[in-house]
Amino acid sequence: MRSVFKYSLLRLVRNKANLFWILVFPIVLACLFKVAFSNITESESFHxxxxxxxxxxxxxxxxxxxxxxxxxxxxxxxxxxxxxxxxxxxxxxxxxxxxxxxxxxxxxxxxxxxxxxxxxxxxxxxxxxxxxxxxxxxxxxxxxxxxxxxxxxxxxxxxxxTISPRKEVSLTSADTDTYDQYFYNLIAMACLYTALGGIRLAIENAANLTSLAARKTISPTRKFTAIAGELAAYILFESILNILAFLSIVKVLGIHMAQRPLLSLLTIVISSACSISFGMFLGCIGPKSKGGKTTIMFVIVMPCCFLSGLMMGTMRMVVEKHAPFINRINPAALISDCFYTLNNYDNLQRFATDLLTLSVMAVLFFGISCLVTRRKTYASL
Missing domain, CATH: 3.40.190 (D-Maltodextrin-Binding Protein; domain 2)
Structure with a gap:
């Protein structure tokens, strides 16, 4: 398992597409958000x-x-x-x-x-x-x-x-901004993009799709051990990428979203694990081609991000009013709500509920993926 873990990490480091979508793209988008929202905030502030x-x-x-x-x-x-x-x-x-x-x-x-x-x-x-x-x-x-x-x-x-024209009232002890929610959703999107790694992991263990998977199938290493080692490598590496993107947004752009840094990092790790497991699940079903599976992933992830408020800040409240159950199962909404709760609430009960839901989803997707993968047999390789 140790060698599987090691060589999986080396292959991930060489994957430039993975580095772009999980690390570079969120940082670039965060910079654009910062430029756009700073101008809005400046125009709305009173002088x-x-x-x-x-x-x-x-x-x-x-x-x-x-x-x-x-x-x-x-x-x-x-x-x-x-x-x-x-x-x-x-x-x-x-x-x-x-x-x-x-x-x-x-x-x-x-x-x-x-x-x-x-x-x-x-x-x-x-x-x-x-x-x-x-x-x-x-x-x-x-x-x-x-x-x-x-x-x-x-x-x-x-x-x-009554002459005093203004009075500032803080609803929380944190230094928050109206537009921070867009950055919460941006990190949620970056975490969900790690599903690309899960799809790749599933394809590389399907012997009818790649020659690499065919060699793995006839190797003496137990299939569950190999998948577990690869999964650990994917979770570690892609969590690090998401953490680097998170730290760039916090330290370089100065966005206030790290009031509880350790719990924020834990959220990223569990969110990445959930997304990778979801990618594995998608990789085990649907079209045989990698492009088809990736298309399905984007078709699912982008509406989830939209409903959580990435494109329209009030969308999550609209969903909460008319269909609150969607917010309880939407991984993008759960991840962004984790960051929102950490940075605005003193009580962590809501955060714990969101994180527990993501953990259960991760275990569920991984379990189903393992069952589907283990039950596959091949007449010839």
Whole structure:
């Protein structure tokens, strides 16, 4: 068994197609994901809005300036960066896109924006909402002064407490990102691609398909011992490739998906074993040609990745709502959910359930493959 294990490793090292699909392709795809999602995250993140204010000495102007001052006092988390200036300078700043809008604070407060600054449309909308909110609050204070002057102090206090525009609330102790799930699914896809090795292993032990398998059949080595040695080599080597891809994504690209590194590596090893066993199962059934078996593998793996959310992030939630059983047997969903649970949950019960399911699937596929392989007989070789 030791020699089988050794020479299986040497053959795997020379398999360039295997190296590409399991190591190179996931890393390249991860780099593309990083470039695409970093731009999205940057566009969605909030930045302090630069604005110019042109005011006079009217009551409305003073009230509005008090509101803008309150929204720009926090240096680290200010909503507005206010520049008080004259009309001429304000228009110049707006034309040069150094501010996103001009507030004219007089008896009537108005907002002026640059219609050509499409990249500032979100900030312009926020400024318009602030202006609307100012008028709502002003009318509320005036009405309270006329109808219930005794409540004016409590009202002004409550209005000032709602000035903070943002509050960050963390649902978990981990540093997570909305788009990390795509990288979880990417690792799941890489693990499932190790099924290619399982197909190769099955073909190389089918004497009617390859001359190598024919020589193995008439050798004195027990068939189960030979298959077990080869399987161990495949699991070790392809797990290492997946681990290298995982470490590249974590260390080089800086994706936060290694909160529990040892359990993450265990997930990769068990996922690789499950996928290789699945590949063996496919190699024992279906078309005789390697190309036909590989096609079946991709036809199964890619829909699994799609349903787990690799191409559409919300797809897994859609499946969970309408057909949750699919998520319980979809290996891609189970693998990605393992990483999601490790990086977001303190309780590992859900992770243990997913990993146990993958382990049972690996044993089941390997057992069936061994039974099918051992029962095959050949009239002549």
């Amino acid at each position: 302090t809005i630069p604005v110019a204010v042109v005011s006079d000495e009217s009551i409305n102007a003073k009230a509005f300036c008090a509101m803008t001052d309150a929204l720009s006092t926090d240096e680290n988390d200010a909503m507005l960066a206010v520049t008080y200036c004259r009309d001429k300078k304000a228009k110049k700043l707006l034309k040069e896109k150094k501010v996103d809008g001009i507030f004219y604070a007089k008896d009537t407060v108005t907002l002026s924006v640059n219609a050509d600054a499409s990249d500032s449309s979100i900030n312009q909308s926020i400024l318009q909402v602030l202006l609307t909110q100012f008028y709502v609050n002003r009318d509320l204070v005036l009405k309270s002064m006329n109808d219930h002057p005794e409540n004016i102090k409590n009202l002004t206090t409550s209005l000032s407490e």
